[in-house]
Each structure stands twice: as C-alpha cells, then as structure tokens.
Amino acid sequence: MSAMTAEGRTVITIDGPAASGKSTVARLLADRLGIAYVSSGLLYRAATHVALRSNVELTDEEAVVTLLRSHEVALEPDPSGNRVRVDGVDVTAELHTDAIDVAVSTVARHARVRAWVTERLREVRGSFVIDGRDMGTAVFPQASVKFFLTADPEVRAARRAGERSGELRQVAERLRRRDEQDARQSAPAPDAIFLDTGPLTLEEVVERVLQDVRAALPLGAVER
Ligand code: DC
Numbered sequence: 001m002s003a004m005t006a007e008g009r010t011v012i013t014i015d016g017p018a019a020s021g022k023s024t025v026a027r028l029l030a031d032r033l034g035i036a037y038v039s040s041g042l043l044y045r046a047a048t049h050v051a052l053r054s055n056v057e058l059t060d061e062e063a064v065v066t067l068l069r070s071h072e073v074a075l076e077p078d079p080s081g082n083r084v085r086v087d088g089v090d091v092t093a094e095l096h097t098d099a100i101d102v103a104v105s106t107v108a109r110h111a112r113v114r115a116w117v118t119e120r121l122r123e124v125r126g127s128f129v130i131d132g133r134d135m136g137t138a139v140f141p142q143a144s145v146k147f148f149l150t151a152d153p154e155v156r157a158a159r160r161a162g163e164r165s166g167e168l169r170q171v172a173e174r175l176r177r178r179d180e181q182d183a184r185q186s187a188p189a190p191d192a193i194f195l196d197t198g199p200l201t202l203e204e205v206v207e208r209v210l211q212d213v214r215a216a217l218p219l220g221a222v223e224r
Helices: 022-033 041-053 061-069 098-108 111-122 135-139 153-161 168-185 202-216
Strands: 011-015 036-039 073-076 083-086 128-132 145-150 193-196
Touching: 011 022, 011 135, 022 036, 022 128, 022 202, 036 041, 041 061, 041 073, 041 083, 041 098, 041 111, 061 111, 073 111, 098 111, 098 168, 111 135, 128 135, 135 145, 145 202, 153 168, 193 202
Parallel strands: 011 128, 011 145, 036 128, 145 193
Antiparallel strands: 073 083
C-alpha cells in the first residue's frame, strides 16, 4: 500500500454494510488524525430525498439522473458530521429517516447515479477519511489505507434499532433487505483490512484502526 495517493494526499476508506459502525469510526478516526471526514452514503441519501420529493419513479434511471442534474447538490465535509445542501438549503436533518432507508438502495443501484456520486466525491480536495460501500474499490482504488468493517446481522440490527423507529425484528428485516440490495456494490477491496466490530467497543475499534493506519503509513505520513 502506498503512503499517499498520486495527488500527494491521504485518503483512508472505510467500507462495510449498514450499521457496521463505519460512519462513527470514520468520524472518530478523522478527528484523531486531524483530517476531514466524508460520508458518501449521505450523497445517495440526498439523491433519494430529491427523487422522493419530486415524485419521480425511483426505478427510472434517466428521470432520476435528469432530476439530479437540474439541482445543485453540495456535500460539505465537516469534522462533526457532513452537511448536504440542495440548491442552498440544508436538508441534512431529513436524510436519516425510515422512508429514505427503504428507498435509497433503489436509487443507488443505477450506474449513472453512482457515476454522479463518484464525480461529487472526486471533487473533494485534501486529505480525508471516507465511508461507504465501494470507496476502496470503485471510487478511490489508490487510497492510502482501506478498511472493511463487518458485524453480525444481529449486532447491526440492535445498533440500528437504537437509532430508528420500529421493533428489533422489523429493523433486522429491513437491514437484511438492504444488505441484499446493496450486495452488488459492496464487495471488499482485495487490499482492505477486515475488522469485525461486533466484539469490540467503539474505542477499541478506533484504536485498532489507528494502529493499522500507523503501520501502513510508517513515517506517520498523514498528509493534511
Ligand atoms: O452508509 P449509508 O447507510 O448512509 O448509505 C445509504 C445507502 O447508500 C446504502 O443503503 C447504500 C448506498 N451507498 C452505496 O451504494 N454506496 C456507497 N458508497 C455508500 C452508500
């Protein structure tokens, strides 16, 4: 693994299934390293939000992409979480709802929506930690260090149940369906470091990830 990407910056990717802990870990890691945190899932959520609001058929790739091109969607990396503005209006608070959870995989499956998200992400300058499904494979194959977080479905369902409405069984079923729908774009990179977060506390996960980053970037060469 190279210490930096070709552009002379540090990009660390954290991929994994829903509720595997990737966004929390990515945010804490970015904080510890003093670089930005970027959430790719938030752009898929924003695309879904725009599509639902405009009542376009979510399975209609052409309609969804045309709609996205007619709006200005801006992702603003922020150490405490990311914000998304659509035509200047902050919609972040509306992106983690059950309605978006249920619809997002349908929108994320379209190749041209994925290309639109990839374009937005490659516009982000500087060093960052980014989480998603295909960050270490399709979007940033030259990343400095790549992680793939996993956790048993029951562990993930219990975590997600704390954040969403509904019973554990219902939450588990929704996660299972989303895993299935997201499977195609969720293959780990061959050079990703795997970590099962189930038996670990959040602090332990962050420590392990930090150790791996230090081992992969031996001179402590995190570019800011
Ligand atoms: O990480 P998240 O749960 O916020 O992501 C929301 C959805 O977006 C997820 O169901 C799949 C999709 N997604 C994707 O297909 N590729 C990514 N890199 C990130 C998210």
